[in-house]
Amino acid sequence: MEVPILKQGDYLIASIQAALTDQDLLMLRDELAERVGKYRSRGVIVDVTVLDVMDSFASRTLTATAHMLRLRGAETVIVGIQPEVAFAMVQLGLTLEGVNTMLDLEEGLAFLDRELKKRGRPRAK
Amino acid sequence: MPKQPPKERERLTTREAEKLRTEGTDRLLRELVAHLRENRTMLREEWARRITEAQLLTAMTKEEIFAEATSVYDNYVEVLETGSVEALQAYARNLSERIIPRGVETHEVLGIVLLLRDVLARSLFKKYQADFELLNRVLDAYEPAANRIANTVGVGFVQERERIIRQQQEAIRELSTPVLQVRERLLILPMIGVIDSQRARQLTEQVLRGIRMNRAKVVVMDITGVPAIDSNVANHLVQTVDASRLMGATVIVTGLSPEIAQTLVTIGVDLGKMNTVGDLQGGIEEAERLLGYKVELVRM
Numbered sequence: 001m002e003v004p005i006l007k008q009g010d011y012l013i014a015s016i017q018a019a020l021t022d023q024d025l026l027m028l029r030d031e032l033a034e035r036v037g038k039y040r041s042r043g044v045i046v047d048v049t050v051l052d053v054m055d056s057f058a059s060r061t062l063t064a065t066a067h068m069l070r071l072r073g074a075e076t077v078i079v080g081i082q083p084e085v086a087f088a089m090v091q092l093g094l095t096l097e098g099v100n101t102m103l104d105l106e107e108g109l110a111f112l113d114r115e116l117k118k119r120g121r122p123r124a125k
Numbered sequence: 126m127p128k129q130p131p132k133e134r135e136r137l138t139t140r141e142a143e144k145l146r147t148e149g150t151d152r153l154l155r156e157l158v159a160h161l162r163e164n165r166t167m168l169r170e171e172w173a174r175r176i177t178e179a180q181l182l183t184a185m186t187k188e189e190i191f192a193e194a195t196s197v198y199d200n201y202v203e204v205l206e207t208g209s210v211e212a213l214q215a216y217a218r219n220l221s222e223r224i225i226p227r228g229v230e231t232h233e234v235l236g237i238v239l240l241l242r243d244v245l246a247r248s249l250f251k252k253y254q255a256d257f258e259l260l261n262r263v264l265d266a267y268e269p270a271a272n273r274i275a276n277t278v279g280v281g282f283v284q285e286r287e288r289i290i291r292q293q294q295e296a297i298r299e300l301s302t303p304v305l306q307v308r309e310r311l312l313i314l315p316m317i318g319v320i321d322s323q324r325a326r327q328l329t330e331q332v333l334r335g336i337r338m339n340r341a342k343v344v345v346m347d348i349t350g351v352p353a354i355d356s357n358v359a360n361h362l363v364q365t366v367d368a369s370r371l372m373g374a375t376v377i378v379t380g381l382s383p384e385i386a387q388t389l390v391t392i393g394v395d396l397g398k399m400n401t402v403g404d405l406q407g408g409i410e411e412a413e414r415l416l417g418y419k420v421e422l423v424r425m
Contacts, residue, residue: 078371079373081371081372082337083330083334083336083337083368083372085371086333086368086371086372087329087330087364087368089368089371090364090365090367090371091364095370095371096371101370101372101373102373103336103337103372103374104373107340107373111373
């Protein structure tokens with residue numbers, strides 16, 4: 001199932017709607033990398049609220065995506081990891097090293113605003 | 126039904142004889158009960174004397190011992206008479222409930238029941254000493270019933286103890302670690318007591334749920350009240366920090382005692398990711414800084 005990617009000002013918001021296959025995840029990664037360049041986005045939010053499981057492939061792909069997008073000029077933040085999912089992930093040693101994570105979409109947006117302000121590139125109105 | 130001794134079985138083979146023998150046992154038990162009722166006062170006093178002599182139930186007064194001894198004695202005789210241990214079971218449970226909080230030990234309870242068994246057996250020896258054959262048969266009737274009684278009381282006591290232990294464990298688990306919000310988006314977790322893997326796991330889950338529920342950004346875990354930590358628990362601590370980060374919250378660990386600090390360094394836990402501050406006050410101040418609070422002293 002394809003993940004809808006919404007453009008919101010300087011940010012892209014990928015809101016995952018249902019459990020994803022490995023193929024879907026790779027597609028999401030490629031699509032985001034593509035659109036970040038196309039829209040000159042500065043921030044990307046990946047919302048995983050609906051996922052009730054995050055396996056090693058998903059964490060690896062999301063980590064790689066975040067690093068790729070940083071190289072393309074956008075900061076990435078993963079939001080909405082559920083308590084049970086977080087607990088299961090750390091038990092499997094999946095800690096999304098070097099990736100920003102926030103509680104929910106609202107927090108994610110606030111985080112990106114802060115980050116970009118720090119870098120002296122205020123959000124375009 | 127009392128277990129048949131092998132000697133009897135050899136002698137009586139037909140069903141008819143078996144029935145006679147069983148009736149014999151019943152009659153003997155009835156006689157036994159009558160004997161015990163008759164000598165109730167004397168035997169009870171003898172028993173209480175032996176209990177004091179053996180220095181059992183030292184947590185109880187003489188009067189209490191005598192009162193309990195009377196109840197146990199009557200229950201005992203009743204079991205011999207009816208063969209049903211249900212009433213005794215209920216009494217044993219009730220007795221255990223009363224005496225366990227006073228520090229009565231298992232060996233004392235077993236000791237007094239075995240003493241009663243001994244006192245009664247001696248009185249039977251005395252009564253039937255002239256007729257060895259009859260004494261033998263009386264003991265055949267008495268022993269299985271007496272064993273069953275000792276068993277019932279002992280098991281009842283131990284079960285009650287275990288129930289209390291389970292209940293307390295449950296209570297410790299439930300109450301030990303509150304997750305408290307002290308400022309908007311700031312939680313503190315004052316951890317107290319020994320932490321095992323199960324509790325550590327539960328703590329982690331509690332923290333994560335707390336973060337979700339209170340939309341917390343910073344969690345201060347205070348382990349001043351934790352006497353020691355092993356590698357499993359340290360690992361759980363690190364996992365809690367990692368999992369909280371996945372949910373967008375920062376964990377500050379405070380109150381690491383010198384012993385715990387040394388343990389963590391010795392077992393080589395990766396503390397690079399852990400944000401530690403000396404004491405709870407420092408932790409809260411650091412958290413306020415992270416959250417952008419500025420606390421000012423206002424003099425009146």
